[in-house]
Amino acid sequence: MRKSEIMRACLLVSLGLFVAAFTASNAFADSFDSGGDRLAALQNDDGGWDWDPADDGNPASPSPLNTVGPIGMGLAQAYLNTGEHLSSLTSAGALLLSKTNNFSPSDGYLAATLDEIFSVTTYTDHVTANFYDPLAAGTYDRNGVDTNYDTAGYVASILASRTSQGIGNLGAWDVGMGLYAAAMAGADTTEWILGTQTAVNNLDGNGYYDVIGLAGALLGLSSVGADFDPTAGEHATASNLGDLANVLASYQLSTGGFAWNSNYVIEGDNNETVQETAYAILALSQYDAAGYSNEILAAQAYLISIQLPTGGWENYLGSGENNEITGEALWALNAPVPEPATMTLLGIGLAGMAATQWRRRVS
Numbered sequence: 001m002r003k004s005e006i007m008r009a010c011l012l013v014s015l016g017l018f019v020a021a022f023t024a025s026n027a028f029a030d031s032f033d034s035g036g037d038r039l040a041a042l043q044n045d046d047g048g049w050d051w052d053p054a055d056d057g058n059p060a061s062p063s064p065l066n067t068v069g070p071i072g073m074g075l076a077q078a079y080l081n082t083g084e085h086l087s088s089l090t091s092a093g094a095l096l097l098s099k100t101n102n103f104s105p106s107d108g109y110l111a112a113t114l115d116e117i118f119s120v121t122t123y124t125d126h127v128t129a130n131f132y133d134p135l136a137a138g139t140y141d142r143n144g145v146d147t148n149y150d151t152a153g154y155v156a157s158i159l160a161s162r163t164s165q166g167i168g169n170l171g172a173w174d175v176g177m178g179l180y181a182a183a184m185a186g187a188d189t190t191e192w193i194l195g196t197q198t199a200v201n202n203l204d205g206n207g208y209y210d211v212i213g214l215a216g217a218l219l220g221l222s223s224v225g226a227d228f229d230p231t232a233g234e235h236a237t238a239s240n241l242g243d244l245a246n247v248l249a250s251y252q253l254s255t256g257g258f259a260w261n262s263n264y265v266i267e268g269d270n271n272e273t274v275q276e277t278a279y280a281i282l283a284l285s286q287y288d289a290a291g292y293s294n295e296i297l298a299a300q301a302y303l304i305s306i307q308l309p310t311g312g313w314e315n316y317l318g319s320g321e322n323n324e325i326t327g328e329a330l331w332a333l334n335a336p337v338p339e340p341a342t343m344t345l346l347g348i349g350l351a352g353m354a355a356t357q358w359r360r361r362v363s
Contacts, residue, residue, distance in 0.1 A: 028081075036081075039327065039330075051322065072327070075089060151192070172214065179192035200233065209261075219283040228241060270316070289338060
């Protein structure tokens with residue numbers, strides 16, 4: 001190969017890598033822009049959002065209070081990437097501040113994120129004073145029915161409720177995300193850790209929500225550095241969080257999406273779901289973003305590829321747009337993951353060409 005041919009090949013590699021990086025960057029930007037616009041447009045007057053359908057046509061309708069956390073979190077990620085819809089975040093924050101005895105495990109992470117964005121402590125102060133501190137004191141009167149909970153009792157009630165609904169696996173997601181939220185809000189995490197570990201020991205691969213249950217638990221435990229060796233359940237053979245992360249990664253399909261159930265990791269069978277994919281991204285990024293960068297980037301590309309023309313997302317094909325799913329997808333798209341820089345990739349490409357040329361010469 002002549003010197004001019006080598007230089008031309010290097011130029012083409014450089015240009016191709018630049019175009020690929022530029023295209024990927026634009027795709028992410030477009031997703032945050034259209035997704036943020038969609039959530040802002042569908043926000044109700046009270047600062048929350050309809051759940052299903054995504055828009056009931058009446059912004060005066062009262063919003064479900066248990067979904068403001070993940071939806072608001074998604075809008076926050078869109079704002080951090082676009083600088084738009086700060087007033088919508090203010091409205092979501094006002095809804096959070098209106099809560100007194102009707103908190104959800106997710107409220108802590110939204111409070112911490114809003115505090116960071118607005119450079120205040122208002123939101124975590126409110127959640128701490130009205131939720132975490134009463135739980136610690138055993139005086140949290142959930143829903144104002146004169147039934148006081150401490151943290152252990154509250155966590156146990158979540159797990160028992162999911163079991164009674166026949167979806168015990170979802171308790172691992174609930175409590176794992178509650179652990180993550182408590183850590184972000186600066187609350188004591190002891191009982192949340194114990195509850196998450198219990199929930200992992202109870203995961204059943206033959207039941208619904210085992211994938212998202214594992215993802216939520218891994219995210220929560222990783223966020224506080226609490227390693228865990230399961231002693232029962234679906235993952236009894238795992239020895240630590242690393243093993244659990246590898247199991248979670250094994251649920252990814254070639255499309256980049258994650259299966260809704262561990263028994264349905266079947267290619268070409270439309271078993272991918274946005275919610276499982278989003279929380280798998282968040283969990284793997286929290287545990288080891290560098291080690292799972294390929295899986296994370298593939299999953300993020302999948303989310304971008306299936307975004308609806310409206311800017312929102314549906315959980316799976318034909319299920320219908322859902323604001324919670326949109327918020328979770330946007331959140332996952334902003335999960336930190338180290339991506340090789342263009343010049344690093346170029347260096348690898350040049351090294352490969354140089355090695356090829358050297359092999360040609362010695363042969």
